[in-house]
Amino acid sequence: xxxxxxxxxxxADGRRRRRAISKTPYAIGRDTANDLVIESSGLSRRHAVLDxxxxxxxxxxxxxxxxxxFINRQRLDxxxxxxxxxxxxxxxxxxxxxxxxxxxxxxxxxxxIVPKGQALPERFVLGEKPFMELLGGRGLxxxxxxxxxxxxxxxxxxxxxxGNHPDLxxxxxxxxxxxxxxxxEAELSEAFRHFGVLAIAPRLHGAKLFVNTHPxxxxxxxxxxxxxxxxxxxxxxxxxxxxHETVIVEISRMRELAAKLQDIGVSFAYDDWGAGxxxxxxxxxxxxxxxxxxxxxxxxxxxxxxxxxxLVRDLVRMVRDLGSVPLAExxxxxxxxxxxxxxxxxLLQGYHTGxxxxxxxxx
Numbered sequence: 134x135x136x137x138x139x140x141x142x143x144x145a146d147g148r149r150r151r152r153a154i155s156k157t158p159y160a161i162g163r164d165t166a167n168d169l170v171i172e173s174s175g176l177s178r179r180h181a182v183l184d185x186x187x188x189x190x191x192x193x194x195x196x197x198x199x200x201x202x203f204i205n206r207q208r209l210d211x212x213x214x215x216x217x218x219x220x221x222x223x224x225x226x227x228x229x230x231x232x233x234x235x236x237x238x239x240x241x242x243x244x245x246i247v248p249k250g251q252a253l254p255e256r257f258v259l260g261e262k263p264f265m266e267l268l269g270g271r272g273l274x275x276x277x278x279x280x281x282x283x284x285x286x287x288x289x290x291x292x293x294x295x296g297n298h299p300d301l302x303x304x305x306x307x308x309x310x311x312x313x314x315x316x317x318e319a320e321l322s323e324a325f326r327h328f329g330v331l332a333i334a335p336r337l338h339g340a341k342l343f344v345n346t347h348p349x350x351x352x353x354x355x356x357x358x359x360x361x362x363x364x365x366x367x368x369x370x371x372x373x374x375x376x377h378e379t380v381i382v383e384i385s386r387m388r389e390l391a392a393k394l395q396d397i398g399v400s401f402a403y404d405d406w407g408a409g410x411x412x413x414x415x416x417x418x419x420x421x422x423x424x425x426x427x428x429x430x431x432x433x434x435x436x437x438x439x440x441x442x443x444l445v446r447d448l449v450r451m452v453r454d455l456g457s458v459p460l461a462e463x464x465x466x467x468x469x470x471x472x473x474x475x476x477x478x479x480l481l482q483g484y485h486t487g488x489x490x491x492x493x494x495x496x
Contacts, residue, residue, distance in 0.1 A: 175224035364398065416457070425460045430447075
């Protein structure tokens with residue numbers, strides 16, 4: 134067969150190795166007669182075999198090994214087809230299947246040494262290829278949730294990143310978990326923001342647009358340059374950048390960022406405010422135009438104790454005294470909205486005032 138299938142592995146020191154599957158059947162195991170010899174007590178002498186079916190598809194068969202053969206961490210109970218980017222485990226020896234790419238490491242190594250271990254290693258990340266496609270624009274989507282004034286009139290939308298790549302789960306939580314495994318959280322945040330702003334800008338009709346940031350990107354020059362580029366779009370959306378509560382403590386950097394945002398006409402909001410601690414000192418030193426109170430402080434506030442309601446009311450008063458606009462996030466019931474307005478919240482966001490909707494639904 135043509136040598137266009139490969140098994141990629143990662144050594145303990147991080148170096149990548151590539152082994153060509155130069156013929157089939159291609160036997161794997163501890164015995165030196167195998168095509169790929171893996172010196173590990175976790176492998177059987179004849180552990181598994183790779184072969185081609187009549188259509189040219191590659192499949193793997195476990196040869197009744199003791200510790201099993203796995204595709205994408207699912208143990209095989211019968212011969213199964215494999216595809217590019219599938220992660221294979223023979224016992225605890227981990228590989229990823231590749232094809233028709235230039236080898237970036239030696240392809241002539243026949244023996245592999247694997248240290249002892251019971252758990253399946255996870256040096257390769259499942260879904261890496263479709264995730265990189267997502268960063269490139271394939272499968273990006275977005276939703277928008279209204280932010281309303283106390284009288285119920287529309288004030289802004291919050292842009293919410295979504296995914297619809299056929300090979301990935303679409304929830305932001307899953308996608309950011311995958312991004313964290315790959316060290317690409319900032320890139321995912323930027324991809325969501327870039328796609329969403331360009332898509333929603335023609336539909337805003339004067340409404341502001343709140344956009345999220347990831348803590349790993351907040352103070353980077355790359356983030357600011359990308360923001361300037363979005364701001365320079367023909368429709369010039371009126372952006373409000375949400376700064377996560379965890380980075381507010383870096384006062385000197387926040388002060389610098391606040392000045393740069395002011396220079397390009399972009400407002401900012403402290404997001405999830407009060408989730409960990411109120412961050413009162415930071416709010417005094419670098420006041421934000423908007424302060425989004427954490428959902429945990431707002432949700433079902435109408436059922437909260439008098440003590441908690443007094444605390445939230447006092448915080449709202451303080452925020453307003455400092456010149457910021459308090460925003461209640463997580464308003465799910467009419468009774469919550471009534472209490473929040475009575476407390477002095479100027480803006481409301483939540484299922485009661487409007488659920489997230491696809492951008493196409495915006496009027």
